[in-house]
Amino acid sequence: MRYEDGRFAKHPRFRYFALNTEMRWRALQTGKIYINQHPKDARLSLEDLKEMISSGGKELSKRVLHYATSLRGTKQFWFKQRSRLISMIDCLGMPTVFFTHSAADNQWPELARLIAENPDESSSRSSAVNNNPAIADWFFYERISKFMKTFYVDVLGATDYWFRFEWQHRGSPHVHGVAWLHNAPDIEKLLSSDDSAELLDAAERITAYVDDLVSTMNPGIPADGNNIINSIPLPKIKPHVCNQQYQGINNLEMDLVDLVATCQRHTRCSTSYCLKRKRGKQECRFGYPKPLQQVTTITTQEGEPVVLTSRNDNLLNAYNPVQLSAWRANVDMQYIMSRNKVIKYVAKYATKSEPRSKGLQELYSTIMKSIKEDATPLKVVQKLLTSTIGERDFSAQETCHLLLMLPLFRASRDFVVLSLDGSRQVTETFEEDKSVTVDSQLDHYCARPDVPEFREVSLLKFVQKYRIPKKIGSALVPRNKDVIVIPRPYCSPDPQGPQYEQYSKQKLMLHKPFVQLDELLGGCDTYAAAYATFLQSRNVPKSLAGDIHRLEMAQAEDQQTA
Numbered sequence: 001m002r003y004e005d006g007r008f009a010k011h012p013r014f015r016y017f018a019l020n021t022e023m024r025w026r027a028l029q030t031g032k033i034y035i036n037q038h039p040k041d042a043r044l045s046l047e048d049l050k051e052m053i054s055s056g057g058k059e060l061s062k063r064v065l066h067y068a069t070s071l072r073g074t075k076q077f078w079f080k081q082r083s084r085l086i087s088m089i090d091c092l093g094m095p096t097v098f099f100t101h102s103a104a105d106n107q108w109p110e111l112a113r114l115i116a117e118n119p120d121e122s123s124s125r126s127s128a129v130n131n132n133p134a135i136a137d138w139f140f141y142e143r144i145s146k147f148m149k150t151f152y153v154d155v156l157g158a159t160d161y162w163f164r165f166e167w168q169h170r171g172s173p174h175v176h177g178v179a180w181l182h183n184a185p186d187i188e189k190l191l192s193s194d195d196s197a198e199l200l201d202a203a204e205r206i207t208a209y210v211d212d213l214v215s216t217m218n219p220g221i222p223a224d225g226n227n228i229i230n231s232i233p234l235p236k237i238k239p240h241v242c243n244q245q246y247q248g249i250n251n252l253e254m255d256l257v258d259l260v261a262t263c264q265r266h267t268r269c270s271t272s273y274c275l276k277r278k279r280g281k282q283e284c285r286f287g288y289p290k291p292l293q294q295v296t297t298i299t300t301q302e303g304e305p306v307v308l309t310s311r312n313d314n315l316l317n318a319y320n321p322v323q324l325s326a327w328r329a330n331v332d333m334q335y336i337m338s339r340n341k342v343i344k345y346v347a348k349y350a351t352k353s354e355p356r357s358k359g360l361q362e363l364y365s366t367i368m369k370s371i372k373e374d375a376t377p378l379k380v381v382q383k384l385l386t387s388t389i390g391e392r393d394f395s396a397q398e399t400c401h402l403l404l405m406l407p408l409f410r411a412s413r414d415f416v417v418l419s420l421d422g423s424r425q426v427t428e429t430f431e432e433d434k435s436v437t438v439d440s441q442l443d444h445y446c447a448r449p450d451v452p453e454f455r456e457v458s459l460l461k462f463v464q465k466y467r468i469p470k471k472i473g474s475a476l477v478p479r480n481k482d483v484i485v486i487p488r489p490y491c492s493p494d495p496q497g498p499q500y501e502q503y504s505k506q507k508l509m510l511h512k513p514f515v516q517l518d519e520l521l522g523g524c525d526t527y528a529a530a531y532a533t534f535l536q537s538r539n540v541p542k543s544l545a546g547d548i549h550r551l552e553m554a555q556a557e558d559q560q561t562a
């Protein structure tokens with residue numbers, strides 16, 4: 001793809017052939033790794049294998065498909081990223097904003113100068129983008145990566161962020177993401193007050209903050225409050241406002257009016273894009289047109305707090321003026337008001353996988369039919385994995401993105417899986433076809449130096465803050481930034497559920513300093529009882545507030561039935 005004369009990057013079919021080959025190769029390699037790590041499965045007969053895939057259990061398929069989480073872009077891959085992003089929210093608290101950035105790759109003058117024969121001519125620019133999807137996609141990747149730093153981190157003061165790339169329609173990329181801003185009001189705390197004067201005060205603080213950050217005001221509409229259709233400025237497409245270089249703009253206010261008119265108005269609802277049948281009527285799934293709003297207020301919808309920003313244009317998409325002026329293509333910015341909303345958003349936009357053409361059941365039966373009598377366990381496993389790649393169409397720019405090995409998402413933190421059931425950490429390598437077992441983080445924690453600095457450190461803090469050395473007993477080196485820890489295996493936090501004993505043990509391991517596991521019981525008979533005692537102590541981290549609440553609810557219910 002990077003070959004100097006561009007013959008491979010520009011060839012209309014080569015990229016699809018290359019991507020298909022690369023993805024199949026990766027699936028086959030992953031199959032080999034699976035078989036190496038599951039010697040029992042490697043000895044199964046063909047009949048056993050068929051039985052295990054087709055019969056109700058699906059155990060083998062589940063185990064194998066877990067390995068598809070390392071295959072970029074598969075459903076399993078995005079499922080894993082979703083649970084990581086949710087861990088990030090658990091660890092850092094609610095993010096402040098959702099954002100979206102689209103591409104104006106047919107307009108941006110900086111890209112045109114790289115690829116177009118005649119950068120000032122619109123037709124020359126768009127054919128250049130069609131002929132150079134690799135450069136157009138790479139340019140977008142570089143642009144948004146720099147924008148994260150200069151706008152989100154330096155201007156808005158973001159302490160953390162997460163975003164992903166996606167391709168739609170004619171195939172240009174866009175990103176969806178969330179950012180945590182350092183000075184954001186703690187909404188959950190502010191809105192949980194029982195005092196009405198305090199609540200009023202909180203609402204004022206939040207709306208003032210939101211007004212500084214997000215706008216749904218069209219600056220082109222006169223301030224006399226009349227939303228007269230012909231007073232709304234028209235899009236500026238000849239010459240296109242996104243074709244203007246930021247440095248060359250003299251009048252920033254006029255420029256913002258043009259950008260809003262051109263990029264931010266949802267002017268055309270269509271059945272192929274946003275119109276969905278709801279309650280017997282055709283409705284825009286983004287809710288346009290939206291009611292006008294005099295001033296910004298906080299209200300409740302379906303039991304969740306929402307903020308309605310002041311609005312003088314019922315088709316306007318929310319934006320931040322600096323974000324839009326500098327990005328110079330369609331953007332979106334939403335202030336996050338509730339944890340449930342952010343989890344829904346993550347599932348809906350941020351980590352969704354592409355729709356699959358076939359259900360898993362159908363897939364298995366197709367695979368079963370195509371397995372030959374002399375098939376080995378390796379072949380069956382590889383077939384399962386290649387099937388996860390799917391058959392959907394990739395756009396030219398998406399194909400190039402994958403071939404250039406550019407990331408599909410970016411996060412401001414690293415993630416570390418912490419195994420709490422005693423299993424060893426396994427390092428996977430694609431190159432060497434083998435896996436290495438090393439001492440677990442748990443081993444390192446229990447063998448930490450017996451000095452005041454480390455004695456009172458919890459396992460969670462230990463893994464968040466220190467690099468695990470190669471050998472037990474080596475000096476511990478602090479990390480540059482705390483990592484997001486993902487405890488495994490997952491256990492349900494329901495105090496009345498069957499996993500609560502194991503869940504309590506995990507929570508104690510994470511939060512209560514120990515050297516020997518049995519210390520965690522602290523004289524109690526069960527981990528559940530020991531955890532209840534721990535939750536009543538003074539050293540409970542803020543992140544366990546949900547557990548305290550659940551436990552209190554369960555105890556109240558017990559008392560009622562008794």
Ligand SMILES: [Zn+2]
Pocket residue numbers: 266268269270274275284285286287288
């Ligand atoms: Zn619409």
